[in-house]
Amino acid sequence: MSSGVLRAIVLGGGVAGIAAALGLRDLGLQVTLLESHGWLGGRTFSFVDRHSARRLDNGPHVMLGCYRAMRTLLRRLGTEPYFAAAQSLTVAYRTNQGQRARLALGRLPVPLSMPFALWKMPWPLRQRLAALRGLGALLRPANSEWTLAHWLQQHGQIGAPAEWLWQPLCRAIMNVEPHEASALVFQATMREAFFGSAATGAFWIPQRPWGEIVGEAAVRVLADAGIDVQLHARVSGLTVAGQRITALDLGSGRRLDIGADTEVVSALPWHALAPLLGGSPPFAQLASAPLVSAYFAIDDAQAPPDEGLLTALVAGEPFHFLYRTPGARRGEFALLAGGCRQLDGCKVAEIEAQARTQMARHYPEIELRSASVRISKEARATIVAAPGAAAMRPAPGRLAFGPRNLRVCGDWTAVGLPSTLEGAARSAEQLLASFR
Ligand SMILES: Cc1cc2nc3c(=O)[nH]c(=O)nc-3n(C[C@H](O)[C@H](O)[C@H](O)COP(=O)(O)OP(=O)(O)OC[C@H]3O[C@@H](n4cnc5c(N)ncnc54)[C@H](O)[C@@H]3O)c2cc1C
Known part of the structure; x- marks a missing residue:
């Protein structure tokens, strides 16, 4: 545990903020969570x-x-x-001519069952072989400057493999089209999902x-843990003196003084934290x-x-x-x-x-x-986890340039994954490691 830190103020009550608040409480800190909305859960509500x-x-x-x-x-x-x-991955397909198909993996580990499942897809032989080669190519890390579209082209993933396999996976995992997605970040998730047991790749x-699953459950669990949750508490400004945050302005005109024993943990999204810090931090450029x-x-x-x-x-x-x-x-x-x-x-x-x-x-x-x-x-x-975004995503924990008592987490920080629920939860884990 960082010496002298007794209290933490967590900004933002999404997945990252909830996980961080619980973890900090487990470390013995007194924790307050400030959330601008009238509910917890952030982008899952x-x-x-x-x-x-x-x-x-x-x-x-x-x-x-x-x-x-x-x-x-x-x-x-x-x-x-x-x-x-599910026990294993299953996806149904519909084409715009009403044609139907299904990719259904068995109970064997994904590397064993995927080739059989792909083999049954209603594509020409050449394209089924190309898809198998594409799966193998996932093992070799892509160039960090490549988009997924570039990677697909380099590995001959055109036609059916691109349209049926890679594009849907890219949209589901990265929430962008292949021409915007970083091939390296896409590969990282694919390796976690598709290079283990059947269950790791299943939906x-x-x-x-989701309001019941995250936000409403969190209100109860955080209260039981003794965490002070303040809803409708929008942080509108930070006062920084001597490289430390000394006060938070809350939208309501309220001001919260930050003592020398207190660490501020931002679990805010990139677009909410950047204006609070001012001075155009690199992550302000994230699309x-x-x-x-x-x-x-x-x-x-x-x-x-x-x-x-x-x-x-x-x-x-x-x-x-x-x-x-x-x-x-x-x-x-x-x-x-x-x-x-x-x-x-x-x-x-x-x-x-x-x-x-x-x-x-x-x-x-x-x-x-x-x-x-x-x-x-x-x-x-x-x-947008584009190739250039890696340089803009700070690691969870202290910022290289920010106030000394500020740490950050959230799905946009550098956890090696696209911005997802898992990325948000992992960022909180890594943030907590910085306190130990
Ligand atoms: C429609 C939709 C579908 C998605 N589908 C998937 C999916 O299928 N799978 C998947 O893994 N991910 C999906 N995601 C992404 C996932 O929801 C996010 O990655 C994750 O919820 C981010 O959590 P977070 O805690 O990092 O950020 P957030 O959830 O954004 O939490 C930040 C919190 O900070 C609060 N806040 C903002 N400004 C202030 C302020 N000034 N003061 C105080 N509080 C403030 C916000 O209200 C919010 O509660 C989807 C997202 C959306 C929107």
């Missing part, structure tokens, strides 16, 4: 749609079996059982709203990627067939996935567009029209005129 009265998430969030740190947090929150954890799909969800509700009799929890929409523009919540009725499903710039600036009605048009292309047999659609837009869902 739920709301009630006033038209349908359904409780929806701000966008479907999916985990992988290899999300080790996030699962540790969920166990602490008591919500790990709220997931349908973990929530059976309850953001959006995520748009279109939640459909229709009579079960008119709904698309149940193809499983996740269907990749091959050559789907702008929506790439059809997602179902386990246990939800068949007529309730969502379309997802991750990292797609085509919807930037579009009005909700335009996005709804595009979602309906796309359903008509991929599911021409389905009549959706009577469906209701609720659009959820998150403009800054994740950072």
Whole structure:
């Protein structure tokens, strides 16, 4: 434990802030958590749609079996059982001509079962062989300056392997298109997911709203741990004197003095911390990627067939996935567009029209005129983990240039992963290591 530190003020109550607050309390510190919203959970939250009265998430969030740190947090929150954890990876496919296929891995470790699963894909022989070579190429670290699109080209991953395998994986993991994604960061997640047991590569799909899984559970668990959680507490300014933060301004006009025994831990997103520090820190240049969800509700009799929890929409523009919540009725499903710039600036009605048009292309047999659609837009869902972003992401812990009693964590810090739930949870683990 860093000497003389008795208290910590954690800024931000998303996954990273919750995990950091609990860990710091475990280290014996007195902890206060300041969160600008009236709830905890950050970018994972739920709301009630006033038209349908359904409780929806701000966008479907999916985990992988290899999300080790996030699962540790969920166990602490008591919500790990709220997931349908598959035994192995299964993805359904739909092309825009209505063609169907399925990639289904068996119970063997992924490196053994993936080749068999790929071999069964409805692609020409040459492209199946190319995909197998592509899997092997994941083992050799890519050039750190390459985008995934460049890597795909270098390894002959064009046609079906690119459209059916790599593009959907890139959108699901990186929330951007291959021409924006760092090949190295993509490979890091793929190696964790696909080079272990069958379960590490399998999807973990929530059976309850994310608000229940993270935010509401955290309010209880943090209170039980004796952590002072202050909601509606937006940090609007820092006072720095002698290279230390000496006070925090809270939006309400309140001021919080920071004593010499207190460490400030920022678990704020990149775009919220940069203006507080001023002076254009490198991470102020990190680009953001959006995520748009279109939640459909229709009579079960008119709904698309149940193809499983996740269907990749091959050559789907702008929506790439059809997602179902386990246990939800068949007529309730969502379309997802991750990292797609085509919807930037579009009005909700335009996005709804595009979602309906796309359903008509991929599911021409389905009549959706009577469906209701609720659009959820998150403009800054994740950072763009582009090749150049590595130099802008500080390691969790102290900043090289910041006040001496400030440490940072969050999904945008350098944990070797894209900005994900697991990246956020791991950043908190690494931050805690800096206190020991
Ligand atoms: C729609 C959507 C879908 C996603 N899907 C997936 C997925 O399928 N799988 C996956 O792994 N990841 C997914 N992600 C990414 C994942 O949600 C994030 O990586 C993760 O939640 C980030 O957690 P965090 O704690 O680092 O940051 P945040 O969740 O952003 O937490 C930061 C907190 O700081 C608070 N805050 C901001 N400014 C201030 C201030 N001035 N004062 C006080 N508090 C402040 C915010 O309100 C927030 O609560 C998705 C994200 C979105 C938006």
